[in-house]
Amino acid sequence: MAKQKDNKTEEQILTAAQEIFQSKGMDGARMQEIADKASINKAMLHYYYRSKQLLFEAVFKKAFSLLAPQLNAILNDDSTIEEKIKNFTHNYLSFMIKHPYLPNFIIQELNRKPQFIEEIKSNVFFPKLDKFKKQVEKEVATGSIRPISAEQLFINIISLNIFPFLGAPLIKALANVDDENYKVLLESRKKEVSEFIINAIKK
Structure with missing residues (x-):
């Protein structure tokens, strides 16, 4: 169950990030905004991806x-x-x-x-x-x-x-x-x- 939950969370992050990057570009995107879009906190986002570049x-x-x-x-x-x-x-x-x-x-x-x-x-x-x-x-x-x-x-x-x-x-x-x-x-x-x-x- 834990693995399934992790995969689902990562998919949420990637989907949210894609939407933000598409609308605001790399420079205009903010990690907090991506976290909000993915319905997680910023600490959780950084747990999966340490930087905006890696994301x-x-x-x-x-x-x-x-x-x-x-x-x-x-x-x-x-x-x-x-x-x-x-x-x-x-x-x-x-x-x-x-x-x-x-x-x-x-x-x-x-x-x-x-x-x-x-x-x-x-x-x-x-x-x-x-x-x-x-x-x-x-x-x-x-x-x-x-x-x-x-x-x-x-x-x-x-x-x-x-x-x-x-x-x-x-x-x-x-x-x-x-x-x-x-x-x-x-x-x-x-x-x-x-x-x-x-x-x-x-x-």
């Missing part, structure tokens, strides 16, 4: 463990390159709209602690590009798509999907849109990004 990392790893298998499955299934681009973009943007704090956290952590990528890569479902590379090479060789390396194509996909989250404040200011209209803009990118990349590699 943020735990929230990230939980979220990444949900996203990574989806992306890995898409990259390694038997669909065409075009279908992969559409599915990857749709799944990635859908997930990040729900977890907008993650891209900035990844960049922040990699700048602060480069070895953090090794912790991420230890996830059994960390996306693997081997099959994707072979597929791109084959489609380039048969003339199905324009000559491009799999690495460059993947960078294009990731860049176009991730920047709207990394550069959200700048884009909102330049486009003069509020938070609600920006969400609409992000939803429309599921189609826009896919079509842009596919048209760029089509013969």
Whole structure:
């Protein structure tokens, strides 16, 4: 019973922390606020996570463990390159709209602690590009798509999907849109990004 109670409490903490981090970001979040949201006292929160940084990392790893298998499955299934681009973009943007704090956290952590990528890569479902590379090479060789390396194509996909989250404040200011209209803009990118990349590699 004690173990079950501990697991339930930790789940409450992670759920509460995710909500606070999502609405206020890493810097704006407060441990007391997270404790209140989880219906526990601050001492109990510190018992589970000694610092806000450790709690943020735990929230990230939980979220990444949900996203990574989806992306890995898409990259390694038997669909065409075009279908992969559409599915990857749709799944990635859908997930990040729900977890907008993650891209900035990844960049922040990699700048602060480069070895953090090794912790991420230890996830059994960390996306693997081997099959994707072979597929791109084959489609380039048969003339199905324009000559491009799999690495460059993947960078294009990731860049176009991730920047709207990394550069959200700048884009909102330049486009003069509020938070609600920006969400609409992000939803429309599921189609826009896919079509842009596919048209760029089509013969």
